[in-house]
Amino acid sequence: MKILAIETSCDDTCIAILDVKGEINSPSFNVLANEVASQIKVHQKYGGVYPMMAKREHQRNLVPVFTRALKQAKLLNSKFEIRNSKQIPNSKFEILNEILEREPELYKKIIPFLRKYKKPDVDLIAVTDGPGLEPCLWVGVNFAKALSFAWGIPVVPVNHIESHILVNLLENKVKFPSMALVVSGGHTQIILVKKIGSYKILGETRDDAAGECFDKCAKILGLGYPGGPAIAKLASQWKSEIRNPKSEIKLPRPMIGTKDYDFSFSGLKTAVLYADRKVTNKNLNYKKEMAAEVQQAIADVLIKKTLKAVKDLNAKTLILGGGVSANNELQKQFKLEAKNKKLKLDIIYPERNLSTDNALMTAITGFYHKKNLVNWKNIKVDGNLSI
Ligand code: KG4
Numbered sequence: 001m002k003i004l005a006i007e008t009s010c011d012d013t014c015i016a017i018l019d020v021k022g023e024i025n026s027p028s029f030n031v032l033a034n035e036v037a038s039q040i041k042v043h044q045k046y047g048g049v050y051p052m053m054a055k056r057e058h059q060r061n062l063v064p065v066f067t068r069a070l071k072q073a074k075l076l077n078s079k080f081e082i083r084n085s086k087q088i089p090n091s092k093f094e095i096l097n098e099i100l101e102r103e104p105e106l107y108k109k110i111i112p113f114l115r116k117y118k119k120p121d122v123d124l125i126a127v128t129d130g131p132g133l134e135p136c137l138w139v140g141v142n143f144a145k146a147l148s149f150a151w152g153i154p155v156v157p158v159n160h161i162e163s164h165i166l167v168n169l170l171e172n173k174v175k176f177p178s179m180a181l182v183v184s185g186g187h188t189q190i191i192l193v194k195k196i197g198s199y200k201i202l203g204e205t206r207d208d209a210a211g212e213c214f215d216k217c218a219k220i221l222g223l224g225y226p227g228g229p230a231i232a233k234l235a236s237q238w239k240s241e242i243r244n245p246k247s248e249i250k251l252p253r254p255m256i257g258t259k260d261y262d263f264s265f266s267g268l269k270t271a272v273l274y275a276d277r278k279v280t281n282k283n284l285n286y287k288k289e290m291a292a293e294v295q296q297a298i299a300d301v302l303i304k305k306t307l308k309a310v311k312d313l314n315a316k317t318l319i320l321g322g323g324v325s326a327n328n329e330l331q332k333q334f335k336l337e338a339k340n341k342k343l344k345l346d347i348i349y350p351e352r353n354l355s356t357d358n359a360l361m362t363a364i365t366g367f368y369h370k371k372n373l374v375n376w377k378n379i380k381v382d383g384n385l386s387i
């Protein structure tokens with residue numbers, strides 16, 4: 001079956017097309033397209049994502065990104081090339097107008113697209129319905145509704161957190177129970193995966209997400225957005241320096257010793273702010289040292305709490321997901337610590353471009369939930385949707 005997936009939960013406009021052979025127990029995935037239009041340039045000057053601006057960008061990007069994906073998948077067929085192709089009747093455009101009432105810019109782009117191209121050979125549409133920024137989620141969902149209505153393709157709504165976990169199944173097998181750590185700009189959760197579709201949140205952040213902490217600390221240090229990669233890059237340069245014990249910066253490791261599996265990262269950002277105020281000469285060496293310490297403080301708590309959960313619940317596989325899981329040092333130190341603790345544990349994480357938001361993860365998750373079809377009229381979004 002061919003799955004078209006749409007993901008617009010934050011600031012990336014993502015479309016993927018996935019061909020799946022075989023059944024739920026032993027699928028074989030063939031990626032036909034995985035397109036992302038990043039809005040980094042738009043949000044960079046503000047140091048964060050502005051939902052209404054992101055919503056506008058999604059409206060502008062969706063049709064071009066979709067067209068690119070179809071072309072890539074060799075599924076883009078112009079109508080006039082096909083003899084006797086049926087035109088979409090005008091009454092259909094009225095309903096499309098209603099569906100996209102709040103997305104006028106998207107409506108303007110989708111109409112000529114639907115007039116020009118015929119229905120592609122796609123069996124299912126998967127779309128993220130939460131969690132995320134609601135104005136952004138709505139653009140993707142309304143796009144899915146419009147295509148479902150115009151072409152008569154069924155839709156399955158998909159959870160974004162579950163997608164960050166299940167993207168790992170593209171290349172890996174997992175043993176249950178598994179433990180998942182989802183660490184992104186919006187979420188930090190330790191989740192027990194009993195099997196695919198059966199989850200229990202063991203702990204989560206009580207305030208800022210780990211990625212948000214990277215981003216806020218990077219902003220204090222005057223680095224770009226997103227902060228995670230910027231901090232990781234500087235931190236990697238610090239390792240080669242000679243440490244001066246007198247100037248050594250030491251940040252707190254919030255909640256590292258508590259018995260629960262929760263996190264708190266807002267204090268870390270405040271500690272960076274205070275430490276930064278005291279420094280008069282904010283030279284590159286200082287920034288490298290601070291970046292390395294921020295990264296280490298975040299990694300220390302993530303690793304300690306997650307491996308505690310792994311041990312307590314006897315998990316066989318640790319699944320990392322979300323933008324922060326692209327952090328090389330975090331990946332390396334997770335493996336090292338698991339080895340030190342003599343845990344029999346497979347640790348898996350997606351390749352870099354699948355750690356951050358993409359629609360391939362939405363397509364894979366849609367496949368596992370292909371039975372949960374929803375009539376396009378009834379799809380809603382939920383910014384706080386839980387796994
Ligand atoms: O999963 P994602 O693309 O979007 C959300 O769903 O939030 O995650 C984005 C977050 C940002 O906070 C970004 O700074 C962080 O992931 N990030 C990283 C790295 N790459 C992205 N954090 C640490 N190290 C990285 N290499």
Ligand code: ZN
Nearest residue numbers: 184322356357
């Ligand atoms: Zn995400």
